[in-house]
Amino acid sequence: MNKVRVGIIGIGNMGTSHLKIIQNEQINGIELTAVTDQSEERKKWAKENLTNVKVFDNPDDLLTFDSVDGVIIATPHFDHAEMAIKAFENGLHVLCEKPAGVYTKQVREMNDAAAKTDKVFSIMYNQRTNPVYQKVRDLVMSGELGEIKRTIWVIDWYRSQSYHDSGNWRGTWAGEGGGVLLNQDPHQLDLWQWTTNMMPKRVRAFCSFGKYYNIEVEDDVTAYVEYENGATGLFISSTGIAPETNRYEIYGDKGKLVVEDNKITFWRNRIPERQFNEEWKGGFGIPENWKCEIPVHGSESGHKGIITNWIEAILYDKPLIAPGEDGIKGLTLSNAMHLSSWTDSWVDLPLDEDLFYENLKERMNNSVFNKQTSATKILDVKGTY
Secondary structure, three states: OOOEEEEEEOOOHHHHHHHHHHHOOOOOOEEEEEEEOOOHHHHHHHHHHOOOOEEEOOHHHHHOOOOOOEEEEOOOHHHHHHHHHHHHHOOOEEEEOOOOOOOHHHHHHHHHHHHOOOOOEEEOOHHHHOHHHHHHHHHHHOOOOOOEEEEEEEEEOOOOHHHHOOOOOOOOOOOOOOOHHHHOOHHHHHHHHHHHOOOOOEEEEEEEEOOOOOOOOEEEEEEEEEOOOOOEEEEEEEOOOOOOOEEEEEEEOOEEEEEEOOEEEEEEEOOOHHHHHHHOOOOOOOOOEEEEEEOOOOOOOHHHHHHHHHHHHHHHOOOOOOEHHHHHHHHHHHHHHHHHHHHOOOEEOOOOHHHHHHHHHHHHHOOHHHHHHOOOOOOOOOOOO
């Protein structure tokens, strides 16, 4: 194989963006051969504007098309896992948009389906191509910070009420499955664990639902986590704060990293804090530290970089930047934060997936979106609704 024939399931905003990257011939070794969408308007657009591309009325027909080797899944969140599982069952490679799904129970099924095949499975965690976060991960993994003691990420994504009002599915449990954690924060939740190579052992979160807007889902979150090594972490996010903040801090025995404005500042302890504590006999004191501006080289390749990497993994067995199986990690953090707020208690990891699922299902069944559409949308274990 010297070219991967790709179909896109979902040609809304993100799917069309991926389509344009492929159609503009920005990536070697890829050919767009098929698309589908639930919108008749989008399918009509595709038929009028795409040459030598088959437009299917439904995903099932695309998945059995003999001129497709792999699919890019850019559907609503709830459909990600189901579409991926069907793709693997049809012997196709998969690149899935983030988040991996809405709840880990369905994503675990997706990962299990991927493990039964030899197909390449990636997820659109395009922020992993950002050299800033690649450098942060490198500094942590190389031991430059020593043992991690604390992490803090404050990330805001301002959204107006008119944004939420732009679709009756927005801001609802049945329409989106969550708020800021599921829609705006998947990249940060992924990077939080990816840069540190650490998942917490337990989570205590405080989510406010409809605090700033007329919506059902969370628009303000403060979560505290504890790690196996005794380190602690804080994740704060909102869609109701202006001006916005995006600041990531990692504290270790050898100093601290601060990531802000796409720059890395490293306050490096000349002597590790634990060593200083053992040796210092002068009462008040603190390790000498140096403020270092960490050089970052390269540029973020974003969506194009992830698609290129996926294709090169298929054709040349290149290691994946964002393996699809990693999608469950950030989603676990999101699910744990929701569950902690719903039960007003600590949530231990591994997550009680059945308990989360039951709590989510209750909220979806009572969602205003169901009443607006006069439809019954009850989740089943495969993630359809």
